[in-house]
Amino acid sequence: MRACQRVARVSVVAVVGLGYVGLPLATRAAEVGHTVIGLDSDETKLSALGLGCSHVEDVSDERLAAVMREGRFRLVLATPTQGDPARYDYGFNGFDIGIITVPTPLEDGKPDLSYVEGAARTLGRRLRPGGVVVLESTSYPGTTEGLVADVLLEESGLQPEVDYHLGFSPERIDPGNEQHDFETTPKLVSGTDAAALAAVESFYAGLVKETVPVSSPTVAECAKLFENIFRQVNVALVNEMATLAHDLDIDFWQVLDAAASKPYGFMKFTPGPGVGGHCIPVDPGYFTWFAQRRLGRSSRFIELAQEVNEGMPGYVVERAEEMLGRSGLLGAQVLVLGVSYKKGTADQRKSPGRSIVDLLLDAGALVTVTDPYARNWTATTSLDASEAAGRAADFDLVILATDHDEFDFEAIGRSARLVLDCRRRMPANESVHTL
Numbered sequence: 001m002r003a004c005q006r007v008a009r010v011s012v013v014a015v016v017g018l019g020y021v022g023l024p025l026a027t028r029a030a031e032v033g034h035t036v037i038g039l040d041s042d043e044t045k046l047s048a049l050g051l052g053c054s055h056v057e058d059v060s061d062e063r064l065a066a067v068m069r070e071g072r073f074r075l076v077l078a079t080p081t082q083g084d085p086a087r088y089d090y091g092f093n094g095f096d097i098g099i100i101t102v103p104t105p106l107e108d109g110k111p112d113l114s115y116v117e118g119a120a121r122t123l124g125r126r127l128r129p130g131g132v133v134v135l136e137s138t139s140y141p142g143t144t145e146g147l148v149a150d151v152l153l154e155e156s157g158l159q160p161e162v163d164y165h166l167g168f169s170p171e172r173i174d175p176g177n178e179q180h181d182f183e184t185t186p187k188l189v190s191g192t193d194a195a196a197l198a199a200v201e202s203f204y205a206g207l208v209k210e211t212v213p214v215s216s217p218t219v220a221e222c223a224k225l226f227e228n229i230f231r232q233v234n235v236a237l238v239n240e241m242a243t244l245a246h247d248l249d250i251d252f253w254q255v256l257d258a259a260a261s262k263p264y265g266f267m268k269f270t271p272g273p274g275v276g277g278h279c280i281p282v283d284p285g286y287f288t289w290f291a292q293r294r295l296g297r298s299s300r301f302i303e304l305a306q307e308v309n310e311g312m313p314g315y316v317v318e319r320a321e322e323m324l325g326r327s328g329l330l331g332a333q334v335l336v337l338g339v340s341y342k343k344g345t346a347d348q349r350k351s352p353g354r355s356i357v358d359l360l361l362d363a364g365a366l367v368t369v370t371d372p373y374a375r376n377w378t379a380t381t382s383l384d385a386s387e388a389a390g391r392a393a394d395f396d397l398v399i400l401a402t403d404h405d406e407f408d409f410e411a412i413g414r415s416a417r418l419v420l421d422c423r424r425r426m427p428a429n430e431s432v433h434t435l
């Protein structure tokens with residue numbers, strides 16, 4: 001690892017994709033003095049950003065407004081066709097550093113790199129000799145030197161290592177995590193050759209406290225996937241243990257605390273209602289697809305972990321049914337706390353809380369949702385988070401799916417008739433059951 005040296009040079013930085021990854025990056029780059037062009041294809045998102053309203057919890061409206069006010073953060077609509085020419089500056093002449101932070105979903109189990117391709121075309125049309133392009137979106141090994149380099153060549157006629165610098169630097173951002181943020185989380189950096197690595201590292205050294213150079217984009221791409229596979233597999237292991245321990249009548253949370261007292265060779269993961277967000281349920285699929293395509297081999301651990309985690313919302317609903325006894329879920333009044341995929345964020349992508357709500361509705365339950373981050377929730381009736389404790393006793397069952405700190409767990413646990421706590425935020429007793 002290398003301690004970072006700040007870069008004195010001020011650059012024009014183009015960030016393509018202003019989501020959970022791109023917005024914190026763009027804001028930080030503007031704060032350290034770069035001129036930032038933020039491109040996005042979502043006009044609604046750009047309109048809000050233009051008014052200084054951040055959709056990402058890690059970037060406050062104040063930070064955003066400050067860089068906008070100082071003129072260091074300019075918004076550009078990436079696809080101008082339907083836009084209002086009066087409101088956006090569609091053009092930008094060029095950039096010194098172009099960064100791709102667009103989604104990389106799976107479509108029927110196959111990587112969908114159409115967003116990365118679109119972003120690379122946008123940058124390729126403005127790429128100049130001496131420029132730097134970095135892919136941050138998560139993808140399978142070889143994407144940077146394959147697809148991204150090919151598209152940039154098509155659009156610009158320029159070759160990496162000859163005309164410009166190309167690299168990959170995975171984002172490790174954990175939305176809502178106040179302890180490890182964009183600046184304090186070590187950043188992996190890579191380039192296709194030594195000069196590219198130096199250029200990429202020099203840029204990020206000005207943004208974060210520590211950079212970690214690796215030998216190639218392939219290593220960095222695979223490291224990012226492995227980090228998320230590691231998490232997915234360990235979450236599945238602890239979830240499976242928790243479900244088996246429940247049937248064996250063993251208090252698994254006590255087991256977990258006991259095991260976690262070992263100071264080496266053990267890392268604590270906690271059971272929960274499943275995995276969500278754009279990373280853990282998706283990224284491992286990039287590796288399994290890649291290994292299958294290149295080697296014709298399956299990645300058994302990863303596939304099994306995925307199966308276990310995907311089964312968790314169903315397990316939660318089975319436990320709910322069991323708790324309600326003879327009356328069952330049909331017609332039961334159920335309050336679900338939290339529908340974003342984890343606490344402190346509004347992100348509902350692949351959220352287990354949402355799956356639990358769907359399964360409860362399928363079973364005929366009358367579902368109410370409360371989540372301070374789920375503005376505009378219309379799928380069921382909803383309740384303000386501040387009312388949850390006062391109203392908890394009105395429901396046959398309360399399911400704590402996502403433990404936002406805004407909930408008054410103590411008061412809910414005290415007043416509810418029956419609780420299924422999937423996050424162990426309340427002491428277990430006759431009416432409060434943990435997963």
Ligand SMILES: NC(=O)c1ccc[n+]([C@@H]2O[C@H](COP(=O)([O-])OP(=O)(O)OC[C@H]3O[C@@H](n4cnc5c(N)ncnc54)[C@H](O)[C@@H]3O)[C@@H](O)[C@H]2O)c1
Pocket residue numbers: 016017018019020021022039040041042045078101102103104115118119122136137138139171172173174175277278279
């Ligand atoms: N969300 C996380 O916690 C996280 C963490 C680490 C890595 N990642 C990875 O980072 C990448 C981005 O994830 P995200 O969560 O920020 O996604 P996001 O959906 O929040 O943001 C992506 C943005 O890109 C825009 N976009 C799509 N295509 C575009 C194009 N051609 N031109 C311009 N803008 C375009 C979208 O409108 C959207 O605003 C993914 O590869 C993801 O796996 C995400």
